[in-house]
Amino acid sequence: MALSAEMELYSTPASRLDSFVAQCLQPSREWKEEVLEAVKTVEQSLREEPLEGECGLDQEVRVLKLVKGSGCPCETPHPHSCFMSPPVLEGSTFKRPKLERPRSIRQSQSVPHLNIKETEAQRGVLFLPLLLVSSPVPTSSLQGSHLREGFGNLSPHLLPASEARGPSAPHSQPPPEVYVNLVKACRYPGHLSPSFCELQRDFVKHRPTKLKSLLRLVKHWFLQYVRARSPRAALPPLYALELLTIYAWEMGTQENESFRLDEGLTTVMELLQDYESLCIYWTKYYTFQNPIIEDVVRKQLQRERPIILDPADPTYNVAEGCRWDIVAQRACQCLKQDCCYDSKDNPVSSWNVKRARDIQVTVEQWGCPDWTLMVNPYTSIRKVKEKIQRRQCCEGLQRLSFQTPSGERKLLRSRSSLAEFGIFSDTRICLLETIPPEIQVFVRNPEGGSHAYAVDPNSFVLGLKQQIEDKQGLLRKQQELQFVGRVLQDWSVLGSYGIKDSDTLILSKKKDTHFPFLPS
Incomplete structure (x- = not known):
């Protein structure tokens, strides 16, 4: 008896997950060709006609660029944004979209509107291009007055990603000034995130083939067993699931391209269950070298968890304000299914993945040279003191304290951890011995x-x-x-x-x- 599409993953033995991905989640060549043809149709239509008058603009605005984004910008548009937010399509084929121009941007929040008919087949996941609109007036920063004059009520995040990033080469780290301008111009977290959709896409795209299979598997699980059952809940964006999966792979396999899909799936499910401890970020596109960027990131890391910072936008925690409790419940159910059990009916083992990366702690002591040790933020201060004792052989009582750049100095008590003080990045602590x-x-x-x-x-x-x-x-x-x-x-x-x-x-x-x- 054939199983329903909803039960396919849960009824698949862990040893056959590779076959499941290849047969059910990999899009066919014909499907890809049809998608590319439809995308070209969309792009041609957008480029042919300027947006003016009827769209509420006081000057002609043309589409300069369409970018194929990742799950974040396409799936969860920010308030007051003016870009195309297409749906996630599942299916081995789909019909060519009909283009319908709306009467007003305010009515549709998208230019143009896509009316796409889906099929019942459940093969592959498609993200259509993200539309970013720009004024023909040249721009040099995110804060130019000509932006406000040229767009009226439209926000600066309508700039193409290439302009927002400045003259940096593709796939390279943008100059720090780009992010400094971003911080100054940002009205709310993630406000200008669409301008960095190319970086978001590249962060996910340039990954090993096996990891992409795990990404497809996790997203398929999310769509079938979480979103389909809670369609009205404020669930996390797929981009957050992608970033969490990438983090699990990086930490659990040390970026090894040869790994088992069942172990990867089990690891992600366990991380989702422990979502309240997650604090994840990268320094691929921005670093702590600039004090303004450092201050923004440190403040983000001190907020309520889960924290999954967008690797392309330090102001945007993609995990914030979502019903992770629902996702955690579904993850618990997944761990009880056949896909997470081996041939001997034993639970599949997971990777050893910490809920936050280890950080470097610099120990300062008056009259002694500074020295460093690696500590996980969730390690108790008592264990940190034990490491210091083995290194320093302190005769008196150890007293550890730290101070943020704009805050009071605080005592680090033995029963606490660095995480309780919001310390998830490299820091300095003061050691004082008292007798x-x-x-x-x-x-x-x-x-x-x-x-x-x-x-x-x-x-x-x-x-x-x-x-x-x-x-x-x-x-x-x-x-x-x-x-x-x-x-x-x-x-x-x-x-x-x-x-x-x-x-x-x-x-x-x-x-x-x-x-x-x-x-x-």
Whole structure:
């Protein structure tokens, strides 16, 4: 008895997943040719007629470029965008689309509208081109005033990806200035993401053939067992599933092109079940070398998980605001099916994939050279201290703290992890040894920087000022320390002010002096 299309994957033994992909998910040559012919028809129609007048534009605008995008821009258009958002088509054949020009951009949010008839066959997945519209006026940045003048109510993300990226060569990393302009012009996360659709496409496209088979398998599962059963839910875009699958392959196989599809599928399902711990990003097209980009990415990584940053757009978390709980439930069901069990009826083993990449932690200690260690963000601070102990042989009590560029210095407690503080990228931590009855206090200077000091609560304020002079270079007599609004007197005991462990004191220069701080 033939099984329904919905049950095909779940009834396929794990050992036959390669055959399943080849027979059911690989598009035929004839199908590809028909798709290309239809795409040419669409492109020709768009290029022949300018968009003006009836579309609400105050000048003629022509289509300069059509880009075959990945799942993200085509599937989940951003608010107020003006690009073609075609459906995902499944089928071995499909009929040529009819082009219908809408009366107004505001009515359709697409130019032109595609009315595509689908067939019942379930073979292959097609993403039609993403349409990006541009003014004929030359542009040099994402923020030019001529954009607002030329487009009226249209947003800058109507620029073609090639212009938004600047003069960079295909498949290369855009200049940092492109992303700096993106950050300045971006009104909301992912606002200008369509301008980088070529990078998004290339990130997925230039992958090994076997990985593409796994991508097809995961997307087929998502369409058949998640989206089809929850059509009205705010589910993640296919692009998010693609990125998660690529991450699983990179971390689980060390980018080995020879792997088992059943293990890959099982790994992705397990990651989906643990979606609340996911924090994934890449530095292929943007890096932390530029402080503006670094600040944006670090803030993104501190937000609620799951986090899957678009590798082409640091402002866009493609996993945000989606019903991952529904996907996790379906993933749990998938792990119970034949496709995740071997011939001996044992669960297929998964790859060892961490929910976040290991990061480099630089340890700073006054009087000692800096050194680094690799740590996973979900590793407990207690285990980090154990690594430090093996390296440093600390005699006193270890006190670890860190400070973000614009925030307060915080104590890293043993029961916590770096992930709880939103630390998922390379960072610096301060190591301070205290010997009872010493406590740790933080001293913040006017520039916002903060340093940790070990002090005895029964010692004089002058002793702390001496430490500050040794470490920061400001003479004791030029220092003024405050705690909760009170100025600390040199010959007073620190404990008399109610100062406790990990409290922060404010350091300033006395007004009757002109001695600057020496570099710390």
